Amino acid sequence: MSAEPSPFVYWAQDNDKIFLRVDLRDAQDVNIALNNKKLDFSANGHGGQGKRGYQFSLNLTDNVTNTPLLKTTGSQINIELNKVKAEFWKNLIQESKRPHWLKFDFSRWKDSDESEHDEANGGDFLSNEDKIKEWAKKYGGTLPEERNGENFSMDFLYFKSFWETRRLAFYTCTALQYIDVFHGFVGITKSGWSTGLIQVTGRLVMLAIIDNCPYLHDSVTTYLLMFVYFLVEQFRYPYYAVASLGIELYILTWLRYSIWILLYPSGLVLEAITIIRSIPYYYESGKWSIPMPNSLNFSFNFGIFLAIFVTTVFPKIAYTLLSHMRRQRSKKFANKGKKQV
CATH class of the missing domain: 1.20.900 (Dbl Homology Domain; Chain A)
Known part of the structure; x- marks a missing residue:
């Protein structure tokens, strides 16, 4: 029997927490097992391959507590992990090659340099493109398509997210x-x-x-x-x-x-x-x-x-x-x- 497929998982972080968004609709039988650096997930729902069972495992970069916060909606599953040591991770997983189903959640990402002063003055005013450029300068080297040069990392991150950020514009302009x-x-x-x-x-x-x-x-x-x-x-x-x-x-x-x-x-x-x-x-x-x-x-x-x-x-x-x-x-x-x- 073949292994169950992995759903698309979008991740973000701040200094204290890891945020995971699992792209699985009408999820049932959600199960999460945490053991320091290891996270195992399984659930039934509508994903990229229709209605069936899905699973994935992540070997996290550092330790997290064994008390995740789970919230299931009709369109997705939100998982919040608390870091044992408050610091900004350079990458989510230990492996240098990121699986194709694991993606950045640009809408929730909070940079380690964002201060309380910025939040008090209205939060993050950067567009997605500006965020991508800033993140690529720091974390582009952890991508599987790693190349020498900062510009390639910025272009790669924009390319990987262009549909998510422009899809509504495509529909509107065409209509x-x-x-x-x-x-x-x-x-x-x-x-x-x-x-x-x-x-x-x-x-x-x-x-x-x-x-x-x-x-x-x-x-x-x-x-x-x-x-x-x-x-x-x-x-x-x-x-x-x-x-x-x-x-x-x-x-x-x-x-x-x-x-x-x-x-x-x-x-x-x-x-x-x-x-x-x-x-x-x-x-x-x-x-x-x-x-x-x-x-x-x-x-x-x-x-x-x-x-x-x-x-x-x-x-x-x-x-x-x-x-x-x-x-x-x-x-x-x-x-x-x-x-x-």
Whole structure:
């Protein structure tokens, strides 16, 4: 029998305590065993691999008391450990290689240099990015991806947390692009509203797929996909802004109808990779699936659906989108050539 999987665990500390946040919903049968530097955890609940049993063990850097404070909510389990010796730990565990499921809890971290004076004046005003830079200077060397140089540590910590800190902005900015679809529908812009509707809806679906698959949150393909998504708009919206005023700038026109040749195929490839990488998680966890038995006598597995979609429907959508952009480019520059003649 294989060992039970580990849930995602987020940790933080202050001078006296260790804070653990276990990402396990509707947890039951929670059991914690503490013996100085050793912590063993087990529980049943909804985690990254669906509803089942989860467990993990931590070999802590230093001793803690054997009286942990446990608080279970519907969405997570909070564990508070009291340090025997009040001091700031350089790392949570003794091992130099941190397991993939153990992450920093940036929202609760309190630096050892934070004084009571700072708290009396309103607490911590640093943004997540500022905190990451400060922590990386001190503790970046304990990461498994340890390299020489402080800058790499700062970049690594930001990269590992970018989805958690930016996910709402991704959703908001993408949803606002429906305004562009409306502009095309009523004739304010000359863009095809139907193709825009498919594109914006598809991006929102991709965001939901990534958001509900924890293994994709710190993936390089996710980072690059978000970069491509929003880089495309840096060339598109300036063009529409000046065009709506009756102004045409050749450089903006050329960029609007040429930069997609590089960015659209890149985005489509990254989308396909993202979908393929998410298939095992959705297949095994059963998220967004309909298991048997049920009153309809019907089963649906979202992982299987994604596998079928990416091999059949996705290529057709990609071909349609690229063909549409190619026709737009040919038409635009053909008309421009006629005007010049």
